Amino acid sequence: MDVSDKMDRKGEIKVPKLDSNCKQRSVTSSRLGRAVQFTSLFAGLTLGTASEYTKSLFGWSDATDMQSAMLSPQNMERIVDKLCQLRGAALKLGQVISMQDPKTISPQLIEIFDRVRQSADYMPDSQVMKIMCDQFGNEWQTKFKAFDDKPFAAASIGQVHCGILHNDVDVAIKIQYLDISKSIESDLNNLIGMLRFFNLFPPGAFIDDVIEKLKRELAWEVDYLREGDFQTKYRDLIVAHHEFYVPKVYDELTTTCVLTTELVSGITVDKCFELDYEHRQFIGMSLLKLVFIELFEMKCMQPDSNWSNYLYEQKSKRIMLLDFGASRFYSDEFINNYKEFLRASVADDRDKLYELLIKMKFLTEDDSEVLVEAHMNAAMMFGEIFRNDGDFDFGEENLSERLSVEVAKMIEQRMSPPPEEVYSINRKISGIVSLCSKLNIKINCRQIYNEIIERT
Template identity: 40%
Template sequence: MLPFISSLIRKKEFQDFAGVCRGIYRVMDGVNQPQLLKENLIDESKKQQQMNGIDGQQEKVVQQIQEQNQSIKQGATKLDDNNKDQNEYKRQDIIEQDKQRNVQQSQIPSAPSINKQFTENKVPQTAIGRVYEFGALGVNLATNAMKTMVTQGNVSFRQALVSEENASLLAKGLCKMRGAPLKLAQALSIQEDEVIPKHIRQAFEQARQNADIMPQKQLEKMLKQEFGNQWMNKFKEFDIKPFAAASIGQVHEAITLEGKRVAVKIQYPGVKEAIDSDLNNLKMLMEYTKLFPKTMFLDKLIANTRKELHEECDYTIEAAKQINYRNLFGNQIEFAIPEVITELSTSRILTAEYLYGDTIDFAAEFYPQHLRNEIGRRVMSLTLQELFKFRTMQTDPNPSNFYFDRNSNKLILLDFGAVHEYTKQFIDNYIGVIYAATIQDRKECLSKSVDLGFLTGEESIRMKEAHVDSIICVGEPFRYQGEFDFGEQQMTKKIYELMPVMLKYRMRPPPPEIYSLHRKLSGAYLMNMRLKTKVNCRDIFMNLYEQYIKLQ
């Protein structure tokens, strides 16, 4: 296993965040729930309200002042400044402070509408067809490698095999296959450069973000198969062009007969039936290229991906999990979860309420600091509540699963295909590790790591020290007194210094629960770093820790 922190370490497109919160066990799941960004996110009255710096009860105060000023003009009333109540000055100060904030918010531009261009490619459905695609991909990779060896001279076959040209070829092949191959690519896209060559990892990331879509003929066949030949009669409107696509399916906007705006997630044909054979073929391809070190435990990663995919390809399971999440978080005004439309959902089609807002990337670029801090705080609160309050976690931290609605002031949560439950015993030990990190108790960090199955206890002293150092490092946000500055964090450098030791000397893979859990924790950290937030993580954790201990 790559010990505690290395399973948290993650790197996406942001180079300066490399290695801090990237789990080599992260497997990106499913397809993002629909989000169609509206240019007109705030109605005209709200816009005017924000431009004037007025909000809620403070608007009434300002209106009263304006009425008094109007009375002065009419000669009906005259205000004597010397008799003003001191409270009036205080109210004016509060109004001015909020006015500055509201002016900042009013300067946030409207988010762009989604107009993504997809490559249309028929999904290979039959076993023979998919095996052929794998074979063709392998032959093309080998052919390119031989050409590289001839043209460049002193280059080994493995070096030639992982060339940039082959990386691009591999990405295109995975995008066409979709399903399990693309799913595993999502897991591999966030590995460290020490584990996978940078350009190969970037190719996997490209594949993750650019899945091909079904031709209309295949799409309509799936709709008829699930809803019947008259499937259009179930909707008032249905957009044939999807606005999102990923490893398992693609998402379309529609209007129900009752006039409700919904998102319809439609599974690619054949991907469910091909999970096992696809992963077996992909494993052979990966082993042939000798791309990964043995310490990556590719067998364990594939086994975990296999289990998750079989669950995620049954949308009735995802629908039930989404309904459960609405029950768990329904009374928290900070979050919004789309309502499942059960009468328009099947095992291969999931229809849900259409919620929309600003993306994490949009917020990172345009939101003022206080709003970015609030989003980051909610992400951390959500993650820790999932673990230590409900022991149930949505483990796909893809930023596309999180949107912020400025109108309702809610963080929208999407995609519940990868929801996992954890045993009390596991969480007891895990919260113990986190708490030990907050008080820098190295002995307890090591003991709880053995209890969890991170370590065998027989590792070298050097390995144990590096492992504990990594835990202490990642526990820094929960140890820091006050607001932890994710934008100025130094965890990246510290962890990269520990990586060579942990990659070389680890003796076992992590427990199965860690693959999903650290996928989410890594994403929570990365989103905060992307937003450059300042969050009091210690207070969030300690409040939940105290509640947890009281219930024991």
């Protein structure tokens, strides 16, 4: 039954449709089968690179070296198609890379992974049936009044179907790709090995450390019971802030591989750039405020700034918060230190800031002057947002670009990885700052600072 069309006709709930580029393809679940897929991709890229470089010798191609030859349009299509087919950890890494700044990661690589961010393939009915039978028994369909066989969303770890419960509640059923949890480590190792071979990571990126953090996050994300539990806790914590809404989790229809929640409506925030200014400002101000509510009130964070995790409902002026798989809590010690760090940056207190950067292990006393200066500059730039009691113009101040220059220096100069907690926090903050810039808005950020930082 096509539940999504039925819902549209009712005019009650409208859900997005899959990207037209998505295909129905079986998930290759065995480790050997996935290794073969990566091997075929590597072979295709190698041949494509050699061909492109050879053409350049005769003036038939714009490639100037082996790296640019590797990133030819034909090779980009090979990578996009294969990652959409494989899904899982490889696609997740691609999503993370796609949110980075072109000054720190190859812009061509970002372009590749940006194209796969919303274009994962989806499982055939036979694999969906196998998973649902394994999780709920052969009569699983009796648990729903209706279930839409075709998903309305497909991402790195799972796909999402519409359903209706017997009490007429509309639900979203997230179903994990078949055996995808077993392929995390091997997939990441295969993809990283391939990207390293083609020299696509800048020196000093500490990619091994990033991968270890990503493996841990992915282990969390493939445990839907953990995600459902965190989503319920987060929902209880955020309830006082009425501009946000977290869908209810239905525990009786949730397992390690299936997560059933209330179905909510809205448009993803990356589709809001042409809305009226009032709506754009509300979105940016609310999400910037959310970062500090999470850190200093709730002491936990949903760190994935993928735009599809935020739906804006214009009528109610509320932001729906989705996808809590990688969420985590932070220790009181870290939060207290981070608050002092923010206060020092806002106060332009460089001596205090340096002391805190050492204390929090952002820096060591043996680090180069260039690295120290890059950290100080980046902190001061972030403090600019909150320093003055007036509107900060995200559209004009090019903050993201200025910060990315300092981040590039950090990557080049760093001798040891930064604290574990900052990976998730920096990913969230940089994503929200970038969003505010794209929304082209002005916000009185000092007001947010006084309301949350000084009050907690």
